[in-house]
Amino acid sequence: MLLSVSKTKGKPRTDQQQSMSEPNRSAEPRKEHDAAHDIGAVRDYLTGLQTRIADALGAFDGTAFATDAWTREPGAPLRGGGVTRILEGGGFFERGGIGFSDVQGDALPPSASAARPQLAGRGFEALGVSLVMHPRNPHCPTVHMNVRMLTATKPGEAPIFWFGGGMDLTPIYGYEEDARHFHQVCRDALDPFGADLYPRFKTWCDEYFHLKHRNEQRGIGGIFFDDFSEPGFERSFAMMRSVGDAFLNAYLPVIERRRETPYSEREREFQAYRRGRYVEFNLVFDRGTHFGLQSGGRTESILMSMPPAANWRYDWKPEAGTPEARLYEDFLVRREWL
Secondary structure (H helix, E strand, O other), X not given: OOOOXXXXXXXXXXXXXXXXXXXXXXXXXXXXXXXXXXXHHHHHHHHHHHHHHHHHHHHHHOOOOEEEEEEOOOOXXXXXXXXXXXXXXXXXXXXXXXXXXXXXXXXXXXXXHOOOHHHOOOEEEEXXXXXXXXXXXXXXXXXXXXXXEEEEEEOOEEEEXXXXXXXXXXXXXXXXXXXXXXXXXXXXXXXXXOOOHHHHHHHHHHHHOEEOOOOEEOOOEXXXXXXXXXXXXXXXXXXXXXXXXXXXXXXXXXXXXXXXXXXXXXXXXXXXXXXXXHHHHHHHOOHHHHHHHHOOOOHHHHHHHOOOOOOOOOOOOOOOOOHHHHHHHHHOOOOOOO
């Protein structure tokens, strides 16, 4: 989740990228009594992660990300600041955004406390890095990644913290090799923290990134988690770092394999059609988008993760036997990739 306010012309600005997932109902947020509860360490890690990813993807594209540092104006409902890194019209990426935010507020918005009524009205601090990258080549998948920490506070009581995040892949034209690689890296990142985590977080990701009104998956999934605090602060933070650190290894080999794949205007049209599904999910279901809007954020920045172009066709169905049909039959379904 990314929340920001631009310093440009003194106008408030909020950057919100997806995504806050559905709550993990098997685990309540943890009351923190550990002196090692170090928000500064989380902040340092996240700012460094943003820089590493922006540098690597900018080098891959051949275009440096622009930097927009921002701070909240005094008296705003949200306080804090951050940095937005943005790339548009690059050599490889049509649009990409990588944002860091560290914001504080006096009351959790409804999207963050709906499943936790006991936390309603608490103050909060939310730190996160979130990104969405939209390649131009339809054979190169869109990717999303988010890692974050939220602390809920109340005078006279110990703060309650939890970590969240994950990554997921949204292909236009599916490749088994790419899907297996992406999921393998996700599993490798989680295995040191428990063999149960990958299947648990994979299932959660499949359930979250589902367009209920179409009964259709958004992509091939990956991993997603929220409300994670069960093993304590240090272990939870280490797991979040492992996920964040795994992102480039999960994504760069995929786009390196596909970047020179030739494509036609027909394939670009199908890409725009599938990007319409991305828009539908972000607007209708994504809790991160809802969090930003409910927090009083700037709409332009909240929707920074949207694709640069999308279209819709009335009751369109792919022709049998085509690569487009195979996407629906073999990739936009819940399945085990490993």
